[in-house]
Amino acid sequence: MYKATITITLRTSILDVQGKAVEHGIHTLGMTNVGNVRIGKFVQLDIDAADDAEASRIADETCRKILANQVMEDYSFTVAKA
């Protein structure tokens, strides 16, 4: 059994509307030294695989097929034996 940790972030060229809203909220609270807020997704999942290579292949397939929208998002992941 492997545990995959995946982060999915909006490409830097894409305006992060959610991030801008949160940044505005942070500034409203008086923390004006915080900026450039970007919000992405963080996914953890278990993979039943024989070895590291198979676990990585399955994690990559999951990202490509369902988790990330590759037109707008980048993804990265790590897999570790659990």
Place this chain on the structure above:
Amino acid sequence: MYKATITITLRTSILDVQGKAVEHGIHTLGMTNVGNVRIGKFVQLDIDAADDAEASRIADETCRKILANQVMEDYSFTVAKA
């Protein structure tokens, strides 16, 4: 200038409905060796601080005050000089 990388995850005792839906989608695509999907948030932000300690304090304050719902969520962060 510091860059903070924050992950916010639903506490393990809380049912992750979004994760369950995504897991169902993954299984529908035929990847039945993937399970226990949990979805959280991944936040990146810039902090204008004098040193590591101040940057960490501001990142923690941001998590506590606006990013994380501490009743249901756990957060962790790292700060690095940019």
